[in-house]
Amino acid sequence: MTQQSSIFRAATEIAKLDIFAEDAEAARQRAAWSGAIAPGWDIVGNANGGYLLAIAARALAAALVRPDPVTISAHYFHPGQPGDVTIETQVLKEGRRFSSGTATLLSKGRALLGCIGTFGDLTEVSGPEIIDQGPPEMPDPGDCLPVVATDTFPPPFMGKIELRLHPEDGQFLLGKRTGQALMRGWFRLRDGEPADTIALLCAADAFPPTAFNADFPVAWTPTIELTVHVRARPAPGWLRCTFATHFVTGGFLEEDGEIWDSTGRLVAQSRQLALVPRG
Amino acid sequence: MTQQSSIFRAATEIAKLDIFAEDAEAARQRAAWSGAIAPGWDIVGNANGGYLLAIAARALAAALVRPDPVTISAHYFHPGQPGDVTIETQVLKEGRRFSSGTATLLSKGRALLGCIGTFGDLTEVSGPEIIDQGPPEMPDPGDCLPVVATDTFPPPFMGKIELRLHPEDGQFLLGKRTGQALMRGWFRLRDGEPADTIALLCAADAFPPTAFNADFPVAWTPTIELTVHVRARPAPGWLRCTFATHFVTGGFLEEDGEIWDSTGRLVAQSRQLALVPRG
Numbered sequence: 001m002t003q004q005s006s007i008f009r010a011a012t013e014i015a016k017l018d019i020f021a022e023d024a025e026a027a028r029q030r031a032a033w034s035g036a037i038a039p040g041w042d043i044v045g046n047a048n049g050g051y052l053l054a055i056a057a058r059a060l061a062a063a064l065v066r067p068d069p070v071t072i073s074a075h076y077f078h079p080g081q082p083g084d085v086t087i088e089t090q091v092l093k094e095g096r097r098f099s100s101g102t103a104t105l106l107s108k109g110r111a112l113l114g115c116i117g118t119f120g121d122l123t124e125v126s127g128p129e130i131i132d133q134g135p136p137e138m139p140d141p142g143d144c145l146p147v148v149a150t151d152t153f154p155p156p157f158m159g160k161i162e163l164r165l166h167p168e169d170g171q172f173l174l175g176k177r178t179g180q181a182l183m184r185g186w187f188r189l190r191d192g193e194p195a196d197t198i199a200l201l202c203a204a205d206a207f208p209p210t211a212f213n214a215d216f217p218v219a220w221t222p223t224i225e226l227t228v229h230v231r232a233r234p235a236p237g238w239l240r241c242t243f244a245t246h247f248v249t250g251g252f253l254e255e256d257g258e259i260w261d262s263t264g265r266l267v268a269q270s271r272q273l274a275l276v277p278r279g
Numbered sequence: 280m281t282q283q284s285s286i287f288r289a290a291t292e293i294a295k296l297d298i299f300a301e302d303a304e305a306a307r308q309r310a311a312w313s314g315a316i317a318p319g320w321d322i323v324g325n326a327n328g329g330y331l332l333a334i335a336a337r338a339l340a341a342a343l344v345r346p347d348p349v350t351i352s353a354h355y356f357h358p359g360q361p362g363d364v365t366i367e368t369q370v371l372k373e374g375r376r377f378s379s380g381t382a383t384l385l386s387k388g389r390a391l392l393g394c395i396g397t398f399g400d401l402t403e404v405s406g407p408e409i410i411d412q413g414p415p416e417m418p419d420p421g422d423c424l425p426v427v428a429t430d431t432f433p434p435p436f437m438g439k440i441e442l443r444l445h446p447e448d449g450q451f452l453l454g455k456r457t458g459q460a461l462m463r464g465w466f467r468l469r470d471g472e473p474a475d476t477i478a479l480l481c482a483a484d485a486f487p488p489t490a491f492n493a494d495f496p497v498a499w500t501p502t503i504e505l506t507v508h509v510r511a512r513p514a515p516g517w518l519r520c521t522f523a524t525h526f527v528t529g530g531f532l533e534e535d536g537e538i539w540d541s542t543g544r545l546v547a548q549s550r551q552l553a554l555v556p557r558g
Contacts (some may be wrong), residue, residue, distance in 0.1 A: 070531075071504040071552045073352035075379045075397050077372035092383060092393045093356040100354045100393060100501070102381055103373060114371040114379060116395045118354050118503055125529030127555045130460075130493065132525040159544075172480045181409075190312050214409065224377070224397055225350040227506050229552045231529045246411040250404030250510045266528055271550055273350045277404045 005191035007160060008199055009053070011038040014058045014087060033059040033087040037080050038109070040156050046079035048157045049113075049223045056103040058114050059087035059197050061193025064099040066119035068197040073227040074115040080107055089183060090117075122197060122233050135260035136242040138166050141186045145170035147208070161206055162188045164238075172212040181214040181245035183207045186238045187259075191251075195239065197230045197267075202227045203239055203259055204270035210245040210255050211276075219275035228270045237262030251276050284470035286439060287478055290330070292367060293337045312338040312366040316386070318360050319435050327436045328392075329484025333375040335382040335394050336477050338366035343378040345398035347476040352506040353394040359386055371395075371499035379485035401476060401512050416520040417445050420465045424449035426487070440485055441467045443517075451491040460493040460524035462486045463501050465517045466538075474518065476509045476546075482518055482538055483507045483549035489524040489534050490555075500532060500553035507549045516541030522549075529554050 014035040032145070035058070041051045053074045061067055061185040086106045100118040104111050138144065144164035166184035187203045189195055195203065209221045222272040245253050256268035293314040314337070320330045332353045340346055365385045372379040377395040382388050417423065423443035432477035447461035450456070466482045468474055474482065488500045519539040524532050 023396070024498060029386075042341055073395060073504070075350070075371070075395055077374070077379060092354070092390050095356070100356060102393065102395065111371050114381065114395055116352060116354055116381065116393055127530035128527055129529075130527040133280070197478055204368070225352070225506075225508075227352060227550065229504075229533060231526070240334055247510070247548065248409040249546055250401070250408075252404035252508070252510055254508060254548055266526055269526065271506065271548075 003211045005193050007191065008189045008193055008202065011041060012054045012058050012198065014055065014062060016062065017086070022192065028247060029091050031089050032228055033062065033089065035059065035085050035087060037082045039082040041160055041190055043157050047081065047228060048073070048202070048205060049076055050202040052080050052105060052113055053115060053201045053205070053226065054198050055085065056087055056113060057117065057201055058217050059089050060101055060103040060115070060117050061119055061198065063089035063091055064101055064119045066099050066121060067123040067230055068120055068233065069201065069228065069230050070074060070098060070118050070120045070122070071227065071229045072115055072117035072201065075225050076113050076223050078110060078112050080112045083107060085112070085174055092122055109214050116242045119208065121228065125232050130210050131266065135240045138186070138240060141238050143167070144186060145173060147173070160190065161202070162190055165202045172208070177215065178213045179215045182209040182243070183210045183213060184242045187241050188238050194236045195234050196235055200230055200259055201228050203241060204257050204268060205272070207241060207243055209274070210243050211253070214245065221276060224273045224275055226270065226272040230268045232265055234261040234267045235263045235265070239267070248276060284472050286470065287468045287472055287481065290320060291333045291337050291477065293334065293341060295341065296365070308370050310342050310368050312341065314338065314364050314366060314369065316342070316361045316364055318361040320439055322436050324360065326360065327481070327484060328353070328355055328455045328505060329481040331359050331384060331392055332394060332480045332484070332505065333477050335365065335366055335384045336396065336480055337391060338368050339380055339382040339394070339396050340398055342368035342370055343380050343398045345378050345400060347399055347401040347512065348480065348507065348509050349377060349395055349399045349401070350506065350508045351396035351480065352504060353392050354504050355392050355502050357389060358392045362386060364391070367460065368432065395558050401509065404511050410545065414519045414543055415463050417463055417465070417519060420517050422446070423465060424452060425450070441469055442482070442485060448492055451487070456494065457492045458494045460489040460491060461509050461522070462489045463521045465515050466520050473515045474513050476512055479509055479513065479538055479547045480507050482520060483536050483547060484551070486520060486522055487523050488553070490532070493524065502557060503554055505551040507547055507551065509547045511544055511546045513540040513546045514542045514544070527555060
């Protein structure tokens with residue numbers, strides 16, 4: 001770990017395409033970008049949703065010429081497999097501090113996800129700091145449970161990132177459920193690659209579902225929608241994450257996340273709506 | 280209240296426009312709709328954000344041919360004043376249970392908000408019901424504090440809906456703050472108009488900011504983004520609502536809402552990201 005790698009950065013690279021360029025103003029408002037779903041970011045064959053969102057967010061950041069996703073919401077339509085993708089972006093608002101637009105991630109002409117985001121520059125953030133509670137209490141990463149990639153479960157995606165689960169919440173790996181829909185743990189990119197604000201989108205969807213610890217007969221919970229609010233750029237090091245579900249009703253559940261950096265600062269909040277598969 | 284009115288329904292009426300109709304497929308994917316921001320839905324001159332979203336959601340529901348916004352996220356660009364608006368919709372996905380698309384609400388050619396939504400039919404919802412906590416404890420509406428419209432504060436918008444604040448949280452009306460960023464109360468449409476799932480979007484943004492009760496020197500907190508998850512169609516009657524803020528950091532705060540219907544069922548969850556104005 002003497003050298004920083006850029007596995008995540010490389011896996012979310014995008015380049016501008018020359019279509020939609022009939023006139024200068026139209027090209028500024030609407031653009032298309034090329035990218036690729038890299039192999040190995042999948043969960044039983046389907047690319048991780050946070051990773052897909054990160055690709056779309058890179059294109060949106062480029063289209064809006066703002067580096068940080070202050071708030072972004074993705075709606076998931078189809079699973080993604082490795083291969084080339086196109087991202088279509090539309091600028092909706094260019095403001096003094098923030099700019100906003102939509103992005104659609106397409107594979108073979110089919111939309112995998114659509115998202116809307118407001119981007120800004122979070123290099124310097126200021127204002128009153130009032131928090132109800134600090135980061136979750138957890139043993140050091142070395143005393144937590146590593147989730148190691150396998151072909152089935154845990155998924156290959158776990159070979160692309162580093163995850164250490166809270167010893168209590170990780171018991172499901174051994175077939176035990178805590179009975180509480182909670183999943184706490186540490187996240188970082190591999191090989192010392194620092195997490196930027198777009199990597200936080202990946203972290204927000206990187207953990208096993210809270211349902212794995214709940215007392216109801218649900219295995220996988222497909223994401224319908226994921227919203228991430230990024231509050232600050234993370235400091236280097238492990239990110240301390242917690243995800244909780246409070247309401248399982250009508251075939252849906254939410255998963256609320258908090259991501260704290262190594263300095264103890266809240267860097268992101270997330271919420272996703274997931275489907276409870278019909279039995 | 281012997282007869283049901285339709286003040287909200289009328290104030291969010293939309294009609295399809297005939298533009299974008301070059302060919303049948305294009306007209307199905309992209310459409311434009313006319314509507315109007317009705318007078319009286321404003322807060323110091325600017326239309327309530329939940330009301331604006333409801334207009335856009337009516338158009339999106341029509342474009343997607345699905346009645347209920349299962350999850351919708353709006354990003355706010357400019358305040359809205361009474362007058363005609365156009366809503367541009369784009370269908371991104373048509374599925375068996377859900378369909379998704381984007382909508383942009385424009386006034387005089389300027390985008391006021393953009394949103395993305397996944398819609399379905401929540402007539403019948405089923406699945407396991409597991410909730411961590413029930414609806415907030417509150418005195419009956421008659422024992423809560425009514426918020427009555429004035430020209431300045433409370434805003435004219437309060438003449439369009441009925442709001443009764445929890446006696447503790449409503450003390451800010453008398454110049455006292457509880458010190459806790461919490462706002463609980465009852466919501467209903469006027470004159471017995473039943474709330475549909477799109478009216479829940481309005482309810483999710485109808486209450487005074489939680490900041491009014493917090494111990495920091497903030498008055499208004501403009502909404503950057505609002506996401507609402509609708510879990511079920513509400514039963515007739517008062518809606519029991521609670522909004523709380525846990526993290527004020529870096530110039531931002533979130534406001535998390537829960538909306539419960541008169542049968543004690545969770546019908547919606549909301550989260551908004553708001554700006555803490557620089558002092």
